[in-house]
Amino acid sequence: MDGYMVHGILEDIAKTSSRTEKIAILGRHMSDPVFKRVLVAAYDPFVTYGLTPPKCVGAGPQSLTMDSKFWTVLEQLASRTITGNAARDLVQEWLLDVLDEPSSKVATMILNKDLRCGITAKSINKVAPGMIPEFTVMLAHKFEDKRIKTWPVAVEPKLDGLRTVIVVNDADVQFFSRTGKPFAALDHLAPVILATLNKARAVLDAPDCPLDEKRREAFSRMLGKHGLSVVLDGEGVAGTFNETTGALRRKSEAASDTVLNLFEVLPRRTFMANDVVPLPYTLRRAFAEWVLMHAPENGPLRLVSRYLANSPAEIQSFYQSFRDRGLEGAIVKPMSEHYHKKRHYGWMKIKAQETLDLRVIGAFEGTGKYEGQLGGLIVDHSGVAVRVGGGFSDEERVRLWERFQADDERGLTADPLTEAFATEAFAKGCTALGHLIEVEYHEKTPDGSLRHPRFVDFRDDKDDLWKEAA
DNA sequence: TGTGTTTCGTAGGGTTCTTGT
DNA sequence: ACAAGAACCCTACGAAACACA
DSSP: OOHHHHHHHHHHHHHOOOHHHHHHHHHHHTTOHHHHHHHHHHHOTTOOOSSOOOOOOOOOSBOOOTTOTHHHHHHHHHTTSSOHHHHHHHHHHIIIIIBOHHHHHHHHHHHTTOOSSSOOHHHHHHHSTTSSOOOOOOEEEEOOGGGOOSSOEEEEEEOSSEEEEEEEETTEEEEEOTTSOBOGGGGGGHHHHHHHHHHHHHHHHSTTOSSOHHHHHHHHHHHOSSSOEEEEEEEEESSSHHHHHHHHHOSSSOOTTOEEEEEEEEEHHHHHHOSEEOOOHHHHHHHHHHHHTTSOTTSSEEEOOOEEESSHHHHHHHHHHHHHTTOOEEEEEETTOOEESSEEEEEEEEEOOEEEEEEEEEEEEOOGGGTTSEEEEEEEETTEEEEEOBSOOHHHHHHHHHHHHHHHTTOOOSOTTSHHHHHHHHHTTOSSTTOEEEEEESEEOTTSOEESOEEEEEOGGGOHHHHHHO
């Protein structure tokens, strides 16, 4: 197979909107080494190339085959042997002068880490299990009380930091983000983790172990039959959210003030090899409590607290008490649910929803499938221009982009961040600019912007200027 | 050497379409 | 008919790496 054929197959996959059909096409070509290499190069999340390729179409002589030197170029980019302008120039040369047109297109898509045909690692792994490495953890859905079948449910505080997953295999301790990227800034916590686990192990093995035999057996298996073999899951917190992201990503120094707020201690082999760790929350919680009993007091390892709620009202009151303590929200966990390595209703989050009515001062075009449509609206939030890019339906993106462009041609001259802007927009009959929209968001950021802003609706009804005109 | 830009990563917010129950 | 899965848009912000004056 060569670049021409790969490109043809990707076009076939792009053409059909049916997922089963996409997977069937993938399956027909999965045995080809070039095709496989393209898929892995594009979708392995642990390989990145450190640049955005220039938009250019090749007219060179070479096709992308197994022997192509382009694979070497990719390796050099991935290992950052070649970076910066040198990387940019080399890539441009390959895309323009070396590779032929279809191969150049495929190469560009690889560098963009997106083959533009409606597939990702999930679909590929369905056809060829394990081909694309995936690192997944359990995530929470939004809270819905109809999901609760039995009471009580566990309610835990939700902390605002970075998800941290710690893999312990004997004396080897590694720290990962929720997507499997290493957190080297936490390596200094390995000794305290090992000490805690070893202490727990010693108590289990002692003749005067306080646990009954059945429980001792179960905990012993969960801790690892031979040596230590567990995965700890929790939230790393080092100050505010921004301080935490900074500290944990920093390579130059250890994140020494980090507290690991742990909520799971899972058997490592089961975690690594399966999509589900088939142990009920109650057992996992009991095990985590018992393991972390052996952590040093007031040290960096903490077990997140847990409360039991017997009604939706009790859940809300726990949530409110967490908010009053300055915490981000609550996680609700039905007691019999297993640990699923995906977004699952076994965990449900409750978070604050704030809303504001803000004036539209601009707009921007979308990218990808939203090219030529609205990417988002820009609003004035007490002098700070905030980009609101979520919450629109596809239809609204088309309509609003047209409205904005018509407004744009009216040639507004006032400073967008002043009161005069709305007056001028009104005088010139704008249909988007100068109007109020309701924006939902998570919180105000230290810079006076909004975290996770999304569009709700136009609110001319709340705006004297436009209300009178209507 | 300092300043600005790009890339990548963290966190999160959504809509749309297909498939499975 | 409804839920779940998958794909793919969008945000703010920090660190690192690089470009350029």
